Amino acid sequence: MWNSLQLYAHYFKIQFHSAMEYKTSFILTCIGQFLVSFNVFLGVFFMFKRFHNVSGYTYSEVMLCFGITLMEFSIAESVARGFDTFPSMIANGVFDHIMVRPRNEILQVLGQKIEFTRIGRILQAVVMFSYGIMKSGVQWSLAKVGTVLFMLLGGAALFCGIFLIYAAICFFTLEGLEIMNILTDGAREYGKYPVNIYGKKVLFICTFFVPYALIQYYPLLYLLDKGAWWYTLLPAGGFLFLLPCYGLWRLGLSHYKSVGS
Amino acid sequence: MKKYFSFFKLRFSMGLQYRTAAFAGIATQFVWGSMEILMFRAFYEADASAFPMTLQATCSYVWMQQAFLALFMAWFMENEIFDSIVDGNISYELCRPINVYDMWFARSTANRFSRAILRCFPVLIFSAFLPAPFGIMAPVSVSAFVWFLITLILGALVTIAFCMLVYMTCFFTVSSLGVRMVAVSVVEFFQGGVIPIPFFPEKLQKVMELLPFASMQNVALRIYSGDLAGVQMKKAIILQVFWLVVLVAIGKGINRLAMKKIVIQGG
Amino acid sequence: MIEMSHVSKTYKVSKRDAGAVSALKSIFHREYEQVHALKDVSFTIQDGEMVGYIGPNGAGKSSTIKILSGILTPDEGTCLINGLNPWKDRIRHVKEIGVVFGQRSQLWWDVPVIDSYELLKDIYRIPKSVYEQNKDELTELLNLGELLRTPARQLSLGQRMRCEIAASLLHSPKILFLDEPTIGLDAVSKLAVREFILNHNKKHKTTVILTTHDMQDIEALTERIILIGKGQILLDGTIDDIKNGNENMDEALAALYQKYEI
Numbered sequence: 088m089w090n091s092l093q094l095y096a097h098y099f100k101i102q103f104h105s106a107m108e109y110k111t112s113f114i115l116t117c118i119g120q121f122l123v124s125f126n127v128f129l130g131v132f133f134m135f136k137r138f139h140n141v142s143g144y145t146y147s148e149v150m151l152c153f154g155i156t157l158m159e160f161s162i163a164e165s166v167a168r169g170f171d172t173f174p175s176m177i178a179n180g181v182f183d184h185i186m187v188r189p190r191n192e193i194l195q196v197l198g199q200k201i202e203f204t205r206i207g208r209i210l211q212a213v214v215m216f217s218y219g220i221m222k223s224g225v226q227w228s229l230a231k232v233g234t235v236l237f238m239l240l241g242g243a244a245l246f247c248g249i250f251l252i253y254a255a256i257c258f259f260t261l262e263g264l265e266i267m268n269i270l271t272d273g274a275r276e277y278g279k280y281p282v283n284i285y286g287k288k289v290l291f292i293c294t295f296f297v298p299y300a301l302i303q304y305y306p307l308l309y310l311l312d313k314g315a316w317w318y319t320l321l322p323a324g325g326f327l328f329l330l331p332c333y334g335l336w337r338l339g340l341s342h343y344k345s346v347g348s
Numbered sequence: 349m350k351k352y353f354s355f356f357k358l359r360f361s362m363g364l365q366y367r368t369a370a371f372a373g374i375a376t377q378f379v380w381g382s383m384e385i386l387m388f389r390a391f392y393e394a395d396a397s398a399f400p401m402t403l404q405a406t407c408s409y410v411w412m413q414q415a416f417l418a419l420f421m422a423w424f425m426e427n428e429i430f431d432s433i434v435d436g437n438i439s440y441e442l443c444r445p446i447n448v449y450d451m452w453f454a455r456s457t458a459n460r461f462s463r464a465i466l467r468c469f470p471v472l473i474f475s476a477f478l479p480a481p482f483g484i485m486a487p488v489s490v491s492a493f494v495w496f497l498i499t500l501i502l503g504a505l506v507t508i509a510f511c512m513l514v515y516m517t518c519f520f521t522v523s524s525l526g527v528r529m530v531a532v533s534v535v536e537f538f539q540g541g542v543i544p545i546p547f548f549p550e551k552l553q554k555v556m557e558l559l560p561f562a563s564m565q566n567v568a569l570r571i572y573s574g575d576l577a578g579v580q581m582k583k584a585i586i587l588q589v590f591w592l593v594v595l596v597a598i599g600k601g602i603n604r605l606a607m608k609k610i611v612i613q614g615g
Numbered sequence: 616m617i618e619m620s621h622v623s624k625t626y627k628v629s630k631r632d633a634g635a636v637s638a639l640k641s642i643f644h645r646e647y648e649q650v651h652a653l654k655d656v657s658f659t660i661q662d663g664e665m666v667g668y669i670g671p672n673g674a675g676k677s678s679t680i681k682i683l684s685g686i687l688t689p690d691e692g693t694c695l696i697n698g699l700n701p702w703k704d705r706i707r708h709v710k711e712i713g714v715v716f717g718q719r720s721q722l723w724w725d726v727p728v729i730d731s732y733e734l735l736k737d738i739y740r741i742p743k744s745v746y747e748q749n750k751d752e753l754t755e756l757l758n759l760g761e762l763l764r765t766p767a768r769q770l771s772l773g774q775r776m777r778c779e780i781a782a783s784l785l786h787s788p789k790i791l792f793l794d795e796p797t798i799g800l801d802a803v804s805k806l807a808v809r810e811f812i813l814n815h816n817k818k819h820k821t822t823v824i825l826t827t828h829d830m831q832d833i834e835a836l837t838e839r840i841i842l843i844g845k846g847q848i849l850l851d852g853t854i855d856d857i858k859n860g861n862e863n864m865d866e867a868l869a870a871l872y873q874k875y876e877i
Contacts, residue, residue, distance in 0.1 A: 139395070
């Protein structure tokens with residue numbers, strides 16, 4: 088385990104040096120990343136100029152929700168970006184290089200691409216999150232701070248799991264499937280509002296199938312004093328979600344080994 | 349003209365080949381549209397009086413946007429063009445008896461339309477069967493439908509002309525990716541891709557409607573649902589033509605400069 | 616020792632005719648074709664041997680290399696490399712092999728070559744003393760010196776290939792797979808690469824399996840040649856078997872290809 092962390096740190100270093108080779112491009116991409124999610128923010132902002140509340144949530148409450156979801160996603164995206172570029176890794180033979188090395192494949196895939204430019208998005212998440220904290224009138228306690236941290240971790244795990252599914256499917260299709268955008272970009276886009284505003288059916292799906300609600304809606308209710316205390320434990324679902332994702336990856340890998348590229 | 353048409357056919361059958369990708373794309377658009385509409389419904393329930401369009405017109409707007417995504421989304425640019433500029437393969441293009449700007453324009457047009465034609469029907473058919481007001485409605489009148497088709501094509505051409513400017517900037521900058529992301533964000537926001545233009549505060553709306561971005565998807569989608577009609581519609585169409593001419597003129601100008609630069613610097 | 620016996624591999628490839636109509640049809644119904652990449656392939660390679668593995672494109676060369684390096688599982692047959700099954704004991708097996716894919720790089724594009732080496736040291740868990748010793752030896756013999764501090768993207772093809780070969784030998788593998796190592800190289804680099812491989816094999820008794828289209832590589836490096844065509848081994852012998860009285864290797868090989876209709 089320690090050894091693996093060390094190796095990941097080494098990848099991290101190389102990636103950072105590589106990114107710094109193109110400083111202008113790096114900065115511009117950061118700004119680009121910021122702008123992309125800034126658009127989403129502007130959308131929310133102007134909707135609230137007109138409507139003032141939605142399903143009982145105020146603007147600052149939505150900001151808190153959006154900030155947390157965006158941060159969960161951005162952390163996962165920085166770490167697990169390797170899965171996102173996985174189709175090209177298969178196509179250009181990088182994955183074959185990975186296979187002839189005596190280390191865990193997932194670790195190597197992750198190390199292959201660490202996306203520092205997502206700092207632009209994380210920064211924005213922090214801003215919205217802070218605004219939400221200041222204005223939402225949440226009475227902060229140790230338990231609530233812990234809940235937020237747990238949400239961030241569980242959420243990052245959940246999104247990593249979804250990226251892992253995306254990569255695992257590439258073993259079968261050899262190309263990225265646009266449909267997975269629903270679960271990644273879609274979740275980021277629509278996760279700006281607490282999932283219950285989309286209606287009961289969506290909430291049901293997001294509770295029992297792809298458990299977004301466990302890392303967003305339920306613990307948020309606890310933060311806003313609208314939900315039970317045990318809602319704060321639900322982000323654990325994000326970690327459990329990793330298990331089936333890993334299973335799918337194993338299945339994909341053995342398929343790849345029997346078919347090749 | 350013939351060579352452009354054969355390019356279109358080639359793209360079309362290439363697009364057909366990736367059947368999993370096509371199915372996946374269509375499914376994505378269903379979900380995306382549905383979520384968008386569920387969101388608008390939540391706001392409608394919060395305060396129906398603040399809604400600037402009818403809910404029915406908003407839903408039609410959303411479905412049309414999904415159906416014709418390939419025509420208007422700025423992120424749908426061609427990597428091959430960026431690559432050929434960055435790695436210098438563009439010099440080969442110069443050896444051919446074709447104007448680079450015209451060829452790329454034709455190519456983008458072929459790409460966008462072939463993709464849109466492949467993808468629009470499932471979305472349109474599906475959304476037609478949804479219960480009112482959540483589905484797509486029939487066009488308000490025959491003439492509105494005809495104008496819709498005309499402005500749809502005009503809007504797509506304005507989008508392509510704008511993307512051409514982005515390609516052209518790559519001749520002069522080291523990082524195309526940054527420029528591209530900024531351009532994509534600006535287009536998406538100002539063309540009413542995040543929320544339709546009528547949802548913005550009135551003053552901002554007035555400004556936005558004059559920008560070239562409002563001449564992209566905004567006009568066609570709102571004509572279809574009857575939100576844009578009469579004098580307003582005519583003004584919008586004139587603006588579309590105006591921006592198309594201006595953007596193409598600027599693009600061709602930059603193209604000439606860029607070609608000079610290549611010839612002098614050797615790529 | 617490498618023992619491959621009765622290995623077969625079949626792929627399913629989708630096919631369709633040209634034209635938009637058949638493209639439309641293929642959305643709903645797709646036909647598949649069986650392609651026999653390998654048919655009953657058997658051979659044994661002793662430790663320290665140097666073998667040229669040749670054949671036209673699509674003959675099954677890269678499928679064989681992939682099976683030997685544990686990336687691909689065959690449909691039938693067995694393979695034992697130093698007592699390990701490459702695809703079942705992949706992680707343990709690949710510690711002992713080095714692979715150079717001639718047309719793909721394992722070096723990081725934007726950082727100095729030495730940084731890639733340091734990473735490989737961590738990946739293979741090479742002890743520091745062994746790493747330093749190997750690195751110094753390879754640097755000297757491949758004349759890497761200044762190159763180590765250059766980002767890979769700034770290297771010429773020949774310089775990069777030298778760095779690639781060194782990268783795949785840092786962990787002292789017992790077997791080295793070279794997939795077209797001289798493709799696209801200039802004459803000087805080709806000679807340098809050949810000389811190095813020859814010496815390395817002599818000194819370290821590394822088993823080398825080489826695929827190439829360049830007959831001069833074969834003449835310079837290997838005594839034994841395995842010729843594969845349409846998934847089958849057609850000839851397993853020496854250079855003289857291939858030459859068969861011909862003066863020129865290329866002509867001799869062309870004659871063979873014609874004879875076997877491959």
